Amino acid sequence: MDGIHDLGxxxxxxxxxxxxxxxxFPGRWEATARALMGVVAGAVDASGxxxxxxxxxxxxxxxxxxxxxxxxxxxxxxxxVEHGLVTHAELEAxxxxxxxxxxxxxxxxxxxxxxxxxxxxxxxxxxxxxxDWHPAGHTRCPRYVRGKTGxxxxxxxxxSVPDVEAHGTVxxxxxxxxxxxxxxxxxxxxxxxxxxHVDLWDSYLEPA
Amino acid sequence: MNEKGHHPAPLSPVEQRVAALEALLTERGLVPEGFxxxxxxxxxSEIGPLNGAKVVARAWADPEYRERLLTDGTAAIAELGxxxxxGDHMVVVENTPAVHNVIVCTLCSCYPWxxxxxxxxxxxxPPYRARMVREPRALLAEMGCPLPGDVEIRxxxxxxxxxxxxxxxxxxxxxxxxxGELAGxxxxxxMIGVARx
Numbered sequence: 001m002d003g004i005h006d007l008g009x010x011x012x013x014x015x016x017x018x019x020x021x022x023x024x025f026p027g028r029w030e031a032t033a034r035a036l037m038g039v040v041a042g043a044v045d046a047s048g049x050x051x052x053x054x055x056x057x058x059x060x061x062x063x064x065x066x067x068x069x070x071x072x073x074x075x076x077x078x079x080x081v082e083h084g085l086v087t088h089a090e091l092e093a094x095x096x097x098x099x100x101x102x103x104x105x106x107x108x109x110x111x112x113x114x115x116x117x118x119x120x121x122x123x124x125x126x127x128x129x130x131x132d133w134h135p136a137g138h139t140r141c142p143r144y145v146r147g148k149t150g151x152x153x154x155x156x157x158x159x160s161v162p163d164v165e166a167h168g169t170v171x172x173x174x175x176x177x178x179x180x181x182x183x184x185x186x187x188x189x190x191x192x193x194x195x196x197h198v199d200l201w202d203s204y205l206e207p208a
Numbered sequence: 209m210n211e212k213g214h215h216p217a218p219l220s221p222v223e224q225r226v227a228a229l230e231a232l233l234t235e236r237g238l239v240p241e242g243f244x245x246x247x248x249x250x251x252x253s254e255i256g257p258l259n260g261a262k263v264v265a266r267a268w269a270d271p272e273y274r275e276r277l278l279t280d281g282t283a284a285i286a287e288l289g290x291x292x293x294x295g296d297h298m299v300v301v302e303n304t305p306a307v308h309n310v311i312v313c314t315l316c317s318c319y320p321w322x323x324x325x326x327x328x329x330x331x332x333x334p335p336y337r338a339r340m341v342r343e344p345r346a347l348l349a350e351m352g353c354p355l356p357g358d359v360e361i362r363x364x365x366x367x368x369x370x371x372x373x374x375x376x377x378x379x380x381x382x383x384x385x386x387x388g389e390l391a392g393x394x395x396x397x398x399m400i401g402v403a404r405x
Contacts, residue, residue: 008314008365009342013335018351020397024251024326029226035247036229036239043238052316068317068332070222077229086232094228097221140367142314144341156297159369176368178299183363187342194361196341199368 001106002134002143004060009144009187030069037076044083049166053138054078057102078102105167107137113170117202118158120175126152127208128179130200138166141204145179145196148186149208153197154178161201174202256325259290260373261394263323267300268378269387278302281373285323294371295322301364302375303404308355309362310348310401311372312340318366320373324399331400341365351402374401 025031041051054075055063063071078101080086091099122128132147140162156176164172176199183194219227233239263285267274277284281298285291298320301309313319314337319327330336339347344361348354355361364372376398382390397403 005315007334007337010334010338011342013338016330016335016339016347016351017333018330018402019328020395022328024256025248026329029223031248031251032226032230032244034251035244036226036233038247039233039239039243043233055316064334066222068329073222073226073229077225080229080233085236085238086229090232091225091228094231095221095224097224099225099228140315142365142367144314154299156299156368156370176370178364178370183342183344191343191345193358194344194363196344196363196365198365199370201368 001056001136001138003056004058004063005056006143008142025069030067033069033073033076037072040076040080040083040085043085044079046079047160047162047165049138049160049162049164050079051075052162053105053166054082054102056138057105059100059103062100074100074102105137107135107167110164110168110170113161113164113168113172116158116172117174120155120177121202122152122155122175122177122205122207124152124154128152128177128205129208130179130204131206135163137163139163139204141200142198144186145181145198145200148181150179150181150185150198152177153180156199159201161203163201163203176201177205179205251326255321255323257323257394257396257399258391259288259325260320260323260396260399261391262288263290263300263373264375264394264399265387265391267375268382268390274375277375285373290322292322294318295320297370298323298373299364299370300373300375301362303377303401305377306358307360307362308348308401308404309364309372309374310340310344311364311366311374312337313366314338314341315367318371320371323373324396328396348402353403374399376405379405 055071081088129149130145158173158175161172178197178199180195180197183191267277277300281300317332344363398405
C-alpha cells in the first residue's frame with residue numbers, strides 16, 4: 001500500500017534529531033511494547049510481512065506523531081484484535097480511553113502463491129526496471145524506485161516474498177538482488193557521485 | 209518525580225494502553241513469566257555497537273579477516289561469535305578515500321542488531337529515512353560528516369533480507385595500537401556511515 005511508512009524521498013521533515021548514544025529503551029513501557037509484539041506475533045504465527053503491515057496500516061497522522069514503540073504497540077494490538085486474542089472494546093475498557101488501531105487490510109487474502117522462482121533472471125551488471133505498480137497490500141518495493149531503471153550489483157539468494165506472506169499462510173520464494181540507482185535518475189536534480197541501492201525481489205523487476 | 213511516600217506518577221495514555229494489552233494477554237496465559245525482563249536484558253546487555261567495533265578492529269588488524277569479512281560478512285562476523293536475528297545475512301561495505309557508504313531503512317527500521325544493537329531513535333524517525341536517499345551529501349554534512357565533493361556516496365536501503373555494516377577507514381596514526389585499543393576508536397555512527405573516524 002502507498003502508506004505513510006514509505007518515506008524515502010519525502011520532503012519537509014527538517015533536521016535529524018541526532019544523538020551520539022542512547023539506551024536501547026527510553027523507559028519500561030517501550031521495552032514492554034517490544035516484548036508484547038513478540039508475544040502476539042508468536043501467538044498468531046505472524047510472518048515478518050504481516051508484522052510490518054500491521055504498522056504500515058496505521059493512520060498517517062498517528063504514525064507521524066507517535067514514537068517507534070507506539071508503532072509496535074499499535075501493530076501488536078491490531079494483530080491481537082484481528083486474530084481474536086482480544087477485542088477492541090476490551091482494550092479501550094482496560095486503557096480507560098481510546099486505543100487507536102491500524103486500518104483494515106486493503107488487499108485480498110492470498111491463497112495461491114504461484115510457483116517459486118528458483119534461478120535468478122538477472123546477474124550483476126544487468127539493467128533492470130522496477131515495475132511501476134501500486135499494490136494494495138504489503139510490499140517491500142519502495143515507491144521512490146518504481147518505474148526507475150538501475151543496475152544489479154549483487155545477488156543475495158532466495159527469500160519468501162513479503163507481498164505474499166503478509167496476506168496468508170502460503171509462501172513464494174524468489175531471488176533477491178541489490179540494485180544500484182544513480183541518485184540523479186531518481187530525483188532528476190543533477191546530483192552526481194551519489195548512488196542509492198535498494199534490495200528487491202525478482203517479481204518487482206523487469207529487464208530494461 | 210516520585211519521592212518516597214508519594215503516589216507514583218499517573219500513567220500517560222500510551223502507558224495505559226501498553227498496560228491494557230499486557231494485562232489482557234497475561235490473563236490469557238500468553239505472556240511467559242519474566243518474558244519482558246528477559247527481552248530487556250538481552251537487548252541491553254548482549255548486543256550493541258561494541259560487537260561491531262570488535263569486527264571492525266579485527267578487519268583493520270588482520271588483512272585476511274578483512275577479505276573474509278568483505279566476501280562473506282555473515283560468516284566472518286560469526287567467527288567472533290556474533291549472529292542471529294537481523295544479522296543472518298550480513299553485507300559489509302568498505303569506506304575508502306574515494307567511496308563513502310551509509311545505511312538506511314526507508315520502509316521501517318531494519319538494522320544489524322547483533323553487531324550494532326537496537327537502532328537509535330533518529331535512525332527510525334521520518335527525517336533520516338526520508339532524506340538519506342534523496343540528499344545524502346547535504347544530510348551527512350548537516351549531521352557533522354561533510355565529505356569532499358569528489359568522494360562518491362553509496363547509500364544502502366535495507367529493503368529486503370540483507371543487513372549492512374559499514375567498515376570505516378582506519379584513522380591515521382594508529383599503527384601501534386592493539387586490536388582492543390582500535391576497537392575503542394570505533395563509534396556506532398561510523399558503522400552506520402553518518403560519521404568518519
